[in-house]
Amino acid sequence: MSGSSGNGAVTRSTLRQQIADALRDEVLAGRLQAGQEFTVKEIAEQYGVSATPVREALVDLSAQGLLEADQHRGFRVHEYSVDDYRGMIEARALIIEGMFLRLDEDAERFRPDDPRIAAAVAGVRRRGEEAQRAAAAGDLTVLIGYDLRFWRELSALFRNPYLTDFLHRLRVQTWVCTVQHLRVLTDLRGHLWSGHTDLVDALYHRDNDTARAMLAAYNADSVALIERLAAG
Template sequence: MPGNGSVTRSTLRQQIADALRDEVLAGRLQPGQEFTVKEIADQYGVSATPVREALVDLSAQGLLDAVQHRGFEVHAYSLDDYRGMIEARSLVTDGIFLRLVDGDGKATLEDPRTIAALAGVRRRGEEAERAAGAGDLNILIGYDLRFWREVSALYGNPYLTDFLHRLRVQSWVCAVQHLRKVTELKGSLWSGHTELVDALARRDPAAAQAVVSAYNRHALALLERLTAG
């Protein structure tokens, strides 16, 4: 059936995009590193069409840049870019926290379904904290991205959830190029995930905002130290 081929290609396109995003987050694809559609197609043993589509998708997400007549390269984010990401993330999360508490959103922290979802978010936070404490960057990134996606999903607006997730991926892409150069990260990575969940469970947006502000200061200070050499 024609539809099956379309679904398969779409799925393959997403799989390739996810795999390349993970390569960037793992530091195996470095900022400024160039590659062609053919090179990626050969690497994964697939045709050029889903690869080209995946690379265009990643370009739209800000992770790759198209290089005229040469292919694509990994986008190089600066420290100023990171500061801008932090500001944008904060504006979104502050609004989410306030509306979850005051009931002016699609979901509130008085809704039993939201309370149940928050328990799941906390479990993700616990896993992220364990990875942060152990200095395991690979595991931390996975759980941290899932944690924040689930936190933002509590509000019930998928557009905000997708926007914040994209910002967080970009933030990690910016940070990993420096964090991967550190041989020992144990004790250096932020691990306040459950503290944030507990503040939300208490319906205390000011405390939740304070946790996020402390996180942002910690992350920015760490990145500033690393970029300074």
């Protein structure tokens, strides 16, 4: 009996994560739009599952700031303001600056001549190449997928899983906010950042000043775009 109960718990936990991932993708793709409301029952029927893992998944997404819970009306997609976006970018910049400081202080942590580091960087660079292709094509959904993987794998090189998870959640929130504002554009080509491989190359060659300047420009341009779209 205990084994059966354990398997049930694992199955429910897996289902909870799958539903949370699927709904997060729906929000990132803009199919679930800012302010859109839904109930646990509606989502359970949509995915053909029981209410419990759905409720747990929705609570998880609420804790991550993507949804808002209303005790009487269910859940709604959180709508981010321009001020929210500025705050996210500032928080993201502070985290990444901490990573740069670690690079400045601890040369052994990111040695280009370490075969493991070189192999990991090559993998990150491949993600960056895919992200750049998607950005050039204006394919936002594909870009988001590769961009999130790019930053997760890049931050993992610093061997601090707490930093990696926190930065990932923050980038997901930033992308949700970005998608909510970019939906007014019919052609995204020329509006999406595509400096991934240049950033990796700068970090790999210990050119932290160039990397810092690249990210500062990226952040400034991103904020300016969202402000312009919100005003328009």
